[in-house]
Amino acid sequence: MDRMLYLAMNGAKHVEWQQSTTAQNLANVHTNGYKADQVVFRALPVVGDGSPTRVYQVDNTVGHDLSQGSLQQTGNESDFALANDGFFAVTAPDGTEAYTRDGGYVLDEAGTMRTRSGLPIIGEAGPLQVPPNSRVLIAKDGSVSAVPTDGGDRNPQEVGRIKLVNPGARAVYKGEDGLFRQHSGAVAVADPDVKVVSGALEASNVNAVESLVQMISHARHYDLHVKLMQTADQNAQRATQLLSLNA
Incomplete structure (x- = not known):
């Protein structure tokens, strides 16, 4: 009875975790560049005499879906997205280099290009600084050019190139801040094959309908495990009563 109760409790715990992950994805269905979290489970046999056919669930990996979300044309020159696999580099709040696909930028008072969440965008040759009173153009290769909006010289001047990387899906993980980093902790090298769409x-890339269906499925699985725990408890009470009668 104790084993059945433990198995049901373990299953309920992991289904609850899976439900939490699905809810987190659903909450970010409108977050630009968001990559859905994935929780994978595997079944392990119960070790012990008399239970070779019983299994229990353990969490295997917490991953992410790096498939590309749909590109939304905005016509805003301060918006940009990546056309293929990869990321662009930013400076994380802890000062380390991290990676994201949440495009778009703003210029701070010093002319530094930052994401809309305030993170500095890293260039291949250092910080991307845009001169004042300039219009910014971003090319397909990530080159950033500044076009003066006043004065006689209106020729574009390249101020740098956004660092575009593609370390591979298995080489990165997503942190609690939503930014990606390499498992090795090393800094990724620039990849010229990553292209930008201005x-x-x-x-x-979260599918809202699929996530809602998953939440319903998780809720039913959770209820099943709870019923198993209730059944185990009832069986234990009946067994205790029988033992009391025989004593």
């Missing part, structure tokens, strides 16, 4: 944003 005037567009990448939507979240």
Whole structure:
């Protein structure tokens, strides 16, 4: 009885975790560049005499879906997205280099290009600084050019190139801040094959309908495990009563 209770409790705990992950994804269905979290479980046999056919669930890996979200054309020159696999580099709040696909930028008072969440965008040759009174153009290769909006010289001047990387899906993990980093802790090298689409944003790759269906499925599985725990408790009470009668 104790074993059945433990198995049901363990299953309920992991289904609850899976439900939490699905809810987190659903909450970010409108977050630009968001990559859905994935929780994978595997079944392990119960070790012990008399139970070779019983299994219990353990969490295997917590991963992420790196498939590309749909590109939304905005026509805004301060928006950009990545056209293929990869990321662009930013400076995380802890000062380390991290990676994201949440495009779009703003210029601070010093002319530094930052994401809309305030993170500095890293260039291949250092910080991307835009001169004042300039219009910013971003090319397909990530080159950033500044076009003066006043004065006689209106020729574009390249101020740097956004650092575009593609370390591979298995080489990165997503932190609690939503930014990606390499498992090795090393800094990724620039990849010239990653391309930029100006005037567009990448939507979240979360499928809202699929996530809602998953939440319903998780709730039913959770209820099943709870019923198993209740059954185990009832069986234990009946067994105790029988033992009391025989004593």
